[in-house]
Amino acid sequence: MPKVSVIVPIYNVEKYLDRCLNSLLNQTLQDIEIILVDDGSPDNCPSLCDAYALKDSRIKVIHKENAGLGFARNSGLEIATGDFVAFVDSDDYVDVNMYQKLYKTALDNSLDTVYCGLNNVDAELNIIPISEVSEFTLFDTPEKIQQVLLDMIATEPSSKVERKYRMSVWHAIYSRKIIVKNNIKFWSEREYLSEDIIFDIDYLSNATRIAIIPDSFYYYCFNEDSLTKSFRADRLEKQKKLYEAILVRLNELGYDSSIYKDRIDKFFIGYIKFNLGNIARSNIGYPKKYKLVKEICSDPIWERLASYPIKEVPLKQQLILLLIRTKQARSILALYKLFRG
Structure with a gap:
């Protein structure tokens, strides 16, 4: 059983796919599985996914009719076997140490979930690190986890910042046991604007120990064709x-x-x-x-x-x-x- 299953929905990202997959294949945590979900991509991504699977036995490929990001992630969850599950958008990439650090942190502290910081990468490839905490921060009571969830939704009205913690699922690892036990799924972004926050609500309401670390491991890249940026x-x-x-x-x-x-x-x-x-x-x-x-x-x-x-x-x-x-x-x-x- 792999330690982490990384689910990568893929649609029309041919020019970014190598960058994303190389960052996953070169992880210092080698005991992972990489689930590529070809969501009916109209470019060469389907054949590229198959080619990568032939090169590395850790890669699984799902080809399906286009149904959107949320349902593509659900398809990946159906075949995931890892202790933890992670999600990566295929036009982004991650630090090669990301899953080693997140997994070790989870194991050492008996955590259901670990969130990390991120890097915003703009159109000129400038990298801006963003950390939401300055040190390892543990949330180990229902009240503390509820506060994290509320701070993901939004801050108090008087605050100048929209939210304290990012709701995006791609800068974390999640306990697959909790997901399976509670039948947690993504909703379709074609019906609701953000599928991540509903997932976070359903997941965090069933978690007992979570943490946030300051390391900025995820690279969130500007893509003018992205749904969230157009x-x-x-x-x-x-x-x-x-x-x-x-x-x-x-x-x-x-x-x-x-x-x-x-x-x-x-x-x-x-x-x-x-x-x-x-x-x-x-x-x-x-x-x-x-x-x-x-x-x-x-x-x-x-x-x-x-x-x-x-x-x-x-x-x-x-x-x-x-x-x-x-x-x-x-x-x-x-x-x-x-x-x-």
């Missing part, structure tokens, strides 16, 4: 579905709504601000931009956020929220243009 007109509906899904999940877990409601509201508002920025920077015509922003401002969802403490948030965010509440689409577009400049 403008999509359907974002609002997916954002609303995700907002409702998180509310339902935390309510089912018995969390106190007075603790989590403002955080989920901030989570939703953060996605809206990101969406507004993408609309403002897109190359669609101004009339279309205006129409999209007006639709966002006029959506009934804002009635659900009426209690959000706008006076507590930083001034720049106050201004954006006030413009949204008063449906000032033109002013919003002008403001984002000013911010960009």
Whole structure:
């Protein structure tokens, strides 16, 4: 049985695949399995995956019809056999010491999960390390793990940062035993905007000991074709579905709504601000931009956020929220243009 199963969904990433797979094949932790999930990729990725499998017995390949990132990860989970499971996006790569350090940390401290830091790699290949803790940090009570989960969703409204800990699953290893026992799966990003946060909620609500280490091992690379980095007109509906899904999940877990409601509201508002920025920077015509922003401002969802403490948030965010509440689409577009400049 391998120590770690690394699941890599693959779709239309031919120019990045070698970089990703070489970082996995050269891991100092050799006892791993690498599960390549070809999600109906239209380029040469399917044949490249098969070629890699012939070279290294640790590689397993799944070819399937395209169904999206979340379901591709689920296909990998179905055949994973490792003690722990990890996820890597195929346009990113990892430090060769990543899984050795994460696995040893988990083993030495009897952990269900270990999260590490990351490196943002921009279009010019500049690398910016990001660490969320300054030293090994243990969370070993239900209350502490609940706090980590809430801090993944969003910080308190008064905080200038959106969240304390990244919700992304790719900078961690997860206990496969917990995943299997609780039948934890990914939702489809084609229906909900972010499949990772639902996975984190389902997983962390069943974990008993987790830790975060400061080492920046994961390299998150700018890719202009990535789903999370491009403008999509359907974002609002997916954002609303995700907002409702998180509310339902935390309510089912018995969390106190007075603790989590403002955080989920901030989570939703953060996605809206990101969406507004993408609309403002897109190359669609101004009339279309205006129409999209007006639709966002006029959506009934804002009635659900009426209690959000706008006076507590930083001034720049106050201004954006006030413009949204008063449906000032033109002013919003002008403001984002000013911010960009």
